[in-house]
Ligand SMILES: Nc1ncnc2c1ncn2[C@@H]1O[C@H](COP(=O)(O)OP(=O)(O)OP(=O)(O)O)[C@@H](O)[C@H]1O
């Protein structure tokens with residue numbers, strides 16, 4: 388799966404999910420304060436081990452022990468900016484994959500400027516929703532992901548669309564943030580970032596489809612989504628995953 392020209396498939400999604408469950412990668416998250424628990428649960432139920440501390444004194448040690456890093460700008464302040472810079476330096480110095488979610492960078496020039504500073508530090512992936520990615524524009528060498536009803540991934544050479552998911556995902560705060568954590572867990576076990584991210588998004592999208600068949604609305608959808616993620620397997624992915632070139 389290391390040939391960078393390869394297009395990911397549903398079979399890859401099942402294989403990578405099994406690899407995450409076998410290897411149990413550590414994912415450190417500098418996650419916004421709104422969806423810390425939901426994101427940690429998402430990483431845990433796919434088989435990863437989340438850690439969430441944002442202490443300046445500890446961040447370097449936590450990132451050094453992690454297999455992948457998630458940076459989320461949702462609740463940003465001066466202290467968090469400083470901690471994010473330390474985390475990114477450690478990840479880059481040790482060659483660990485990291486994903487950056489430029490939450491609400493379309494709301495504030497200062498946040499957009501910080502997102503651009505981070506992009507200049509070569510994140511493995513930048514993922515945002517349509518509004519965020521529209522203002523971000525080009526992401527240089529990084530894999531660029533725009534999520535929504537269809538998720539669009541491009542790494543400069545390949546373009547992939549993921550046609551899974553359910554509209555209730557947009558009614559539960561943090562499904563995009565959670566996807567950053569799950570993508571990081573997949574990047575920890577697969578060096579081709581596009582394959583890792585496409586597979587991760589097909590797993591979360593497929594779980595959402597299953598959850599929607601059990602739920603009555605967004606409230607009951609949220610726990611059903613975690614249940615479906617936890618019980619996802621290769622057979623289910625072979626039937627559901629819609630990863631298209
Ligand atoms: N209408 C939809 N149909 C299917 N899937 C959707 C739909 N809207 C969003 N999704 C899925 O929901 C997840 C989050 O995407 P979205 O673009 O809403 O992120 P976001 O706005 O960053 O979310 P948040 O900031 O609340 O975490 C993605 O996996 C995406 O595929």
Ligand SMILES: Cc1ncsc1CCO
Pocket residue numbers: 419420421422461462490560561564
């Ligand atoms: C609503 C909200 N505000 C800051 S972060 C967040 C959740 C993910 O977008």
Ligand SMILES: [Mg+2]
Pocket residue numbers: 488490491515516563564
């Ligand atoms: Mg978001």
